[in-house]
Amino acid sequence: MNGKVHGYGGKMTLGERLYLGEIFRGLGITIRHVIRNLLHTGDLPTVQYPEERRAYSERFRGRHRLMKREDGTPRCVACMMCSTACPADCIHIVAEEHPDPAIEKAPASFEIDLLRCVYCGLCEEACPCDAIRMDTGIYDLAADSREKFWVDKDFLLNNTTDGTR
Amino acid sequence: MTDLVLTTFLKMAFILAVILGLVPVLIWAERKGSAFIQDRTGPNRAGIAGIRLAGLIHPIADVLKLLFKEDVRPAGVHRVLYALAPFLVFFVSLLTYAVIPFGDYLEVGGRRIPLVVADLDVGILYVLAIASLGTYGIVMGGWASNNKYTFLGAVRSTSQMISYEISMGLALMGLLLVSQSLRLTDVVAGQGVLLWGFLPRWGVVIQPLGAILFMTAAFAETNRNPFDLPEGESELVSGYHLEYSSMKFALFFMAEYTNLVVASALIATLYFGGWNIPWLPRAVIEARAGVLLPLLLAAHVAICALAAALYLRRASRERGRFGDGRDREPGLMAGVCVLLGLAGLAALALRPWEIGPAGASLLATALQVGAFVGKVVFFCWFFIWVRWTLPRFRYDQLMHLGWKVMLPLALANLVLTAVVVALV
Ligand code: SF4
Ligand code: SF4
Numbered sequence: 129m130n131g132k133v134h135g136y137g138g139k140m141t142l143g144e145r146l147y148l149g150e151i152f153r154g155l156g157i158t159i160r161h162v163i164r165n166l167l168h169t170g171d172l173p174t175v176q177y178p179e180e181r182r183a184y185s186e187r188f189r190g191r192h193r194l195m196k197r198e199d200g201t202p203r204c205v206a207c208m209m210c211s212t213a214c215p216a217d218c219i220h221i222v223a224e225e226h227p228d229p230a231i232e233k234a235p236a237s238f239e240i241d242l243l244r245c246v247y248c249g250l251c252e253e254a255c256p257c258d259a260i261r262m263d264t265g266i267y268d269l270a271a272d273s274r275e276k277f278w279v280d281k282d283f284l285l286n287n288t289t290d291g292t293r
Numbered sequence: 294m295t296d297l298v299l300t301t302f303l304k305m306a307f308i309l310a311v312i313l314g315l316v317p318v319l320i321w322a323e324r325k326g327s328a329f330i331q332d333r334t335g336p337n338r339a340g341i342a343g344i345r346l347a348g349l350i351h352p353i354a355d356v357l358k359l360l361f362k363e364d365v366r367p368a369g370v371h372r373v374l375y376a377l378a379p380f381l382v383f384f385v386s387l388l389t390y391a392v393i394p395f396g397d398y399l400e401v402g403g404r405r406i407p408l409v410v411a412d413l414d415v416g417i418l419y420v421l422a423i424a425s426l427g428t429y430g431i432v433m434g435g436w437a438s439n440n441k442y443t444f445l446g447a448v449r450s451t452s453q454m455i456s457y458e459i460s461m462g463l464a465l466m467g468l469l470l471v472s473q474s475l476r477l478t479d480v481v482a483g484q485g486v487l488l489w490g491f492l493p494r495w496g497v498v499i500q501p502l503g504a505i506l507f508m509t510a511a512f513a514e515t516n517r518n519p520f521d522l523p524e525g526e527s528e529l530v531s532g533y534h535l536e537y538s539s540m541k542f543a544l545f546f547m548a549e550y551t552n553l554v555v556a557s558a559l560i561a562t563l564y565f566g567g568w569n570i571p572w573l574p575r576a577v578i579e580a581r582a583g584v585l586l587p588l589l590l591a592a593h594v595a596i597c598a599l600a601a602a603l604y605l606r607r608a609s610r611e612r613g614r615f616g617d618g619r620d621r622e623p624g625l626m627a628g629v630c631v632l633l634g635l636a637g638l639a640a641l642a643l644r645p646w647e648i649g650p651a652g653a654s655l656l657a658t659a660l661q662v663g664a665f666v667g668k669v670v671f672f673c674w675f676f677i678w679v680r681w682t683l684p685r686f687r688y689d690q691l692m693h694l695g696w697k698v699m700l701p702l703a704l705a706n707l708v709l710t711a712v713v714v715a716l717v
Contacts (some may be wrong), residue, residue, distance in 0.1 A: 144435045148505070154682045165329040174334040179615060 139251060184265060189249045191266040192240060193287035195259050204259035206233040210251035218244035219251060238281040242269060264288065304410050306592060308390050316550045317352035323677050324348065330681045333600070343618020345627065356543070357572040364539035369437065374437035380542035381536060382430030386421045392416040393558050394478045396568050396662040397575060401656040408568075408662065409478055416477035417469065420559060421462055425453065426513055427552065428454045431523060434545070436532035441672040446532030449688070450523035453513055456695035458519075461510035463703035467503040468496055468563060481567035493571040496564035502706045504564040506699055511556040516549070518680035520622065522688060557672030561665065565672075568665040575657050582653035583646040585660075590641050595636030601627045613667075 165172060165181055175182050184190075193205040206223035224236035252262050264287045321336070325348055327334025336348030344350070365376065396408030413419050428451055435447025472480045478497075488494045497504040513520040524532035534545040561567060570578075578585060608623035648656065686694065 130597050151679075151683065155678060158678060158682045161332060162326060162329045165332060169334070172332060174332075174335075 135216075166256060184267075186263070188249045188265060188267075189262040190264045191242065191269065191287060192245075192251070192260055192262050192284055193264050194281065194284040195239065195261060202235060202238070202259065202281065203257050204235050204236075204238060204255075205231060205257055206235040207256060209254040209256060210260055213250040213254035214245075215248060215250060216244045216246050235281060238284060240279055240280060240284065242277040243258075243274060260284075300406050301410060304406075305407065308395065308410065311385070311395075312390065312551055312554050315554050316547050317356075318349070319550045319553060319673055319677070320352050320355070320546075321349050322674060323680075324351070324366045326674070326677050327681045330678075331389060335453045340619065340622075341619050345619065345622060359540055359543040362539040364541060367536050369439040370536070371437035371439070374433045375536075376541075377601065378430050378434030379448070379534075379541045379548070380430075381433065382427065382548040382649050383544045383551065385423060385426045385430060386548045386555060387553045388426075389420055389559070392419050392477050393555075393562050394481050394567060395558075395665050396658055399658050400651065407478065408658070410505055411689075412476065412478050414476050417465055417475045417480075417563075420477075421458070421465070424461070425454065427514070430548075431533050435523075436662070438533075440536050440537035442529045443533050443535045446523045446525070446535070449525075449529075450516065450533060453516075453522060453691065453695075456692060457510045457513035457699070460695065460699040460703040461603070463512065463700070463707055464500075464503040464506035464510065467703075467706045468507075470707075470710045470714045471496075472501055473542070473717055477562060477567075481562055481569065484566045485569040487572070491536065493566055495566045495569075495571075500564070500706070500710065502702065503710075504560075506703050507564065508560055509699065512558060512676070512679065513691075515552045515676070516555065517676050519683040519686050520691060521680075521685060522691060525685065527685075533696065540684075553673055553676050554669060554702045557676065558665075560672050562667035565668055568661040570660060570664045573660075575661070578657040578660060579650070579653040582648050582656050585650055586656055587641060587646050590637050594634050594637040594641070597630045597637060601630035601634065604630060 138158055146269075197203050204221075206221055208221060211217075211219035211221055215247075218241040220237070220239045220241070222236045222238075223233045226232065226234040245264070251260050266287070269277065311507075325335040336351040337345055339348070339350045339354040341350060366372075391411040392409065392413050394407070394409035397537055398405040400406075419455065431450045433445040434449045435445075435450070438444075468480070469475060472483045474480060474483075484493065484495050486494050486632070488498060512518075516523050524534075525531075529535070534542055537545060588691050604623045604627035608627060611620070611623065613620055
């Protein structure tokens with residue numbers, strides 16, 4: 129269905145200037161679409177969104193998650209690299225002493241304001257311990273109040289990569 | 294006298310039922326049709342217990358939403374005119390229907406009831422007069438809303454209507470010369486014969502240029518794309534009904550579609566033979582009713598069987614696709630189709646080939662009304678089809694087309710027709 133494309137201000141032929149024939153040509157094109165789509169409803173490119181989802185690249189940056197050590201505590205050492213790198217200033221960390229003397233610090237609280245986040249991934253890159261990742265694949269963020277987008281440490285620790293929350 | 298009143302009311306009820314029943318279907322066709330033209334799926338979500346009817350439930354949801362919406366009245370509106378405008382638009386859009394014949398006659402108990410509400414002998418003049426009244430509602434709505442966008446929409450609407458009404462009237466005059474009558478029933482009856490024995494003497498055959506001009510003008514009169522400048526959402530937000538909400542907006546919206554039905558009915562009546570079925574005049578239907586009716590019933594059964602089979606195939610293909618009530622839909626629809634088919638079979642068992650003369654007359658009437666409604670539905674679809682094919686005119690192009698192209702063409706058509714009619 130590649131029609132001839134005229135440049136702006138190009139000369140039209142007499143047939144095109146009579147307009148009527150071109151109208152019927154256009155009508156023919158649209159009715160072909162209707163009939164094809166009526167006969168093959170299944171082939172429409174539309175994704176039936178909540179039920180069907182488009183497959184995203186593995187590098188897609190979805191909602192963040194905090195990684196865990198083997199014993200289940202956060203891997204984060206509260207070095208503040210991520211919150212320093214964050215252009216949106218939306219990571220808020222309060223550090224505390226870690227019980228294990230081999231580790232210097234741990235986050236007492238780790239909160240992200242997802243409404244301010246621009247999903248740039250700089251936090252991921254800045255982290256020296258690979259403690260924060262954006263590989264959950266979750267992109268449909270919806271809530272009925274702004275407060276619910278202010279997510280805390282427990283929430284982030286429990287985000288998974290399989291698309292469920 | 295009471296008879297006349299009763300039959301008139303029944304005819305009005307029939308027409309109202311058809312038009313108002315068509316409006317939600319048209320809104321659905323507009324959304325679904327545009328979706329298919331643009332390779333989308335269109336409405337398919339709203340449903341009652343999983344029954345979605347390919348989106349036909351959406352208009353119900355729309356109506357409920359509009360009914361319960363707040364009716365906002367902006368500050369500074371002219372209260373009376375603001376409230377009156379949507380009613381006027383809707384009312385006027387229904388008025389034209391009074392003179393459009395939707396069938397030949399209905400024979401009940403030996404009496405023949407003509408199937409037209411008011412068989413005015415100035416029918417076409419009445420149509421033109423009412424068509425120009427429609428502008429008033431738009432102008433009132435646009436002006437009384439106290440908003441410059443609505444006002445601009447109203448101004449555009451007026452200039453457009455005035456420009457295109459002239460060519461519309463002139464195009465119609467050519468038809469008048471041919472049919473020699475202003476009465477719409479005569480115009481339709483005159484289209485029932487064959488030209489040279491094989492071509493239906495439809496308006497479009499003897500007045501092809503007039504038909505094209507009239508249809509173009511009808512598009513302009515109904516403010517449909519490519520002539521929907523009064524609404525022009527790209528520059529006027531949404532034109533004259535911008536400030537309306539809730540049911541007042543719904544009335545404007547419904548008026549657009551009733552106008553569509555009326556314009557389609559006019560095109561069908563004036564140029565496409567009205568209720569005439571080509572090559573199948575009433576006498577033939579009545580004489581051959583014993584063959585036609587069983588054939589029709591058989592076709593009905595076959596179509597039902599085909600539809601049921603398609604639904605069953607879909608049911609088996611899409612089993613458990615959604616995991617809720619929607620999965621039941623194809624099976625249920627297949628059941629409905631089977632029931633309809635069985636009803637057809639039952640009717641076949643009633644010996645339809647022994648249909649009497651009264652029944653034959655009834656069948657002829659039903660077929661003719663069916664043909665008329667079919668033509669109207671086709672032209673409604675045509676309006677929708679054109680809307681999603683063509684881009685909107687620019688304002689100067691619109692005026693250029695109206696005054697410099699259509700008006701001379703309509704005049705030439707009129708002169709030519711007059712010469713031919715005078716010579717023949
Ligand atoms: S993705 Fe970017 S904006 Fe979001 S938290 Fe990380 S650094 Fe900040
Ligand atoms: S997530 Fe990484 S960068 Fe951010 S504070 Fe914890 S260890 Fe540092």
